[in-house]
Amino acid sequence: MALRIANLSKTYPNGVRALQDLSLNIGNNMFGLLGPNGAGKSTLMRTIATLQEPDSGEIWLDDLNVLKNKDAVRQILGYLPQEFGVYPKISALDLLHHLAVMKGIHSPSQRKETVEALLQQTNLWDVRKKALSSYSGGMKQRFGIAQALLANPKLIIVDEPTAGLDPTERNRFLNLLSSIGQDTVVILSTHIVDDVKELCPRMAIIGNGKLLLEGTPSESLEVLRGRIWTKIVTSQAELSEIEKTFDLVSTQLTAGRHQVRVYSEQPLDQGFTPADIGLEDVYFTSIKHQQKAA
Ligand code: ADP
Numbered sequence: 001m002a003l004r005i006a007n008l009s010k011t012y013p014n015g016v017r018a019l020q021d022l023s024l025n026i027g028n029n030m031f032g033l034l035g036p037n038g039a040g041k042s043t044l045m046r047t048i049a050t051l052q053e054p055d056s057g058e059i060w061l062d063d064l065n066v067l068k069n070k071d072a073v074r075q076i077l078g079y080l081p082q083e084f085g086v087y088p089k090i091s092a093l094d095l096l097h098h099l100a101v102m103k104g105i106h107s108p109s110q111r112k113e114t115v116e117a118l119l120q121q122t123n124l125w126d127v128r129k130k131a132l133s134s135y136s137g138g139m140k141q142r143f144g145i146a147q148a149l150l151a152n153p154k155l156i157i158v159d160e161p162t163a164g165l166d167p168t169e170r171n172r173f174l175n176l177l178s179s180i181g182q183d184t185v186v187i188l189s190t191h192i193v194d195d196v197k198e199l200c201p202r203m204a205i206i207g208n209g210k211l212l213l214e215g216t217p218s219e220s221l222e223v224l225r226g227r228i229w230t231k232i233v234t235s236q237a238e239l240s241e242i243e244k245t246f247d248l249v250s251t252q253l254t255a256g257r258h259q260v261r262v263y264s265e266q267p268l269d270q271g272f273t274p275a276d277i278g279l280e281d282v283y284f285t286s287i288k289h290q291q292k293a294a
Pocket of ligand 1: 012013014016017018035036037038039040041042043044
């Protein structure tokens with residue numbers, strides 16, 4: 001399976017250009033879509049999930065024209081939106097059964113088997129009879145995955161799933177995502193660099209509705225090799241001076257002191273040393289350079 005997004009554009013009625021001629025190819029396995037808030041991730045996810053129309057462009061899932069065959073796409077789509085909406089007082093078991101009927105699993109024995117397997121897989125078996133409204137954030141997200149996996153989807157879209165989860169719940173959720181089958185396109189949209197670093201063989205960064213970078217995390221790191229320099233800054237005045245003089249990528253406060261990271265293609269002295277490059281550097285550099293170019 002492969003998803004091909006070609007020249008997708010969307011301008012909202014208020015004039016916001018959420019997608020600007022965006023093209024992207026996504027193959028099997030987990031694909032990380034990184035971007036800051038407002039980058040256009042949800043607009044792209046909702047468009048792929050056939051929940052909204054672009055102004056122009058095409059989306060193909062192998063030879064299926066996604067925008068022209070919405071019903072066929074919905075049959076093979078598993079979608080976990082950013083907000084799963086209202087959590088009812090009914091149990092996970094009952095709601096999954098109900099959703100399974102809506103997904104077309106009519107045989108009671110097949111439905112029972114599917115629902116029970118999903119509750120086991122998402123580690124919700126012990127709480128399957130409890131009301132969804134009483135679930136923690138992590139349990140709700142795992143239920144979201146269970147419902148997204150009904151009817152063996154070939155395309156799974158997960159929009160900002162780990163925001164608001166504590167570290168244990170986040171780990172459990174990411175492990176669950178990574179266990180999803182190989183013959184599936186899984187798109188993980190997030191502003192959390194670590195989610196992508198840990199899980200995704202391929203990734204893209206988008207900003208202001210445009211594609212800024214695409215590749216494997218290690219290729220993305222390679223682009224910055226020898227170009228990120230770091231220094232501990234001791235005063236606010238020095239920090240302001242660095243902001244004015246250098247191409248500042250990020251500032252991190254460690255033990256009350258600022259550690260700055262700057263981009264430079266030329267070696268820097270003045271106390272700077274070469275930094276170990278991380279995916280955060282790729283992310284911040286892409287976003288900052290795009291903001292400057294805009
Ligand atoms: P992300 O998911 O990366 O945070 P979104 O796709 O939600 O980005 O938003 C992209 C831009 O489009 C933002 O500037 C947002 O305010 C705007 N936007 C999103 N939805 C709408 C809408 N329904 N009407 C108008 N503007 C919108």
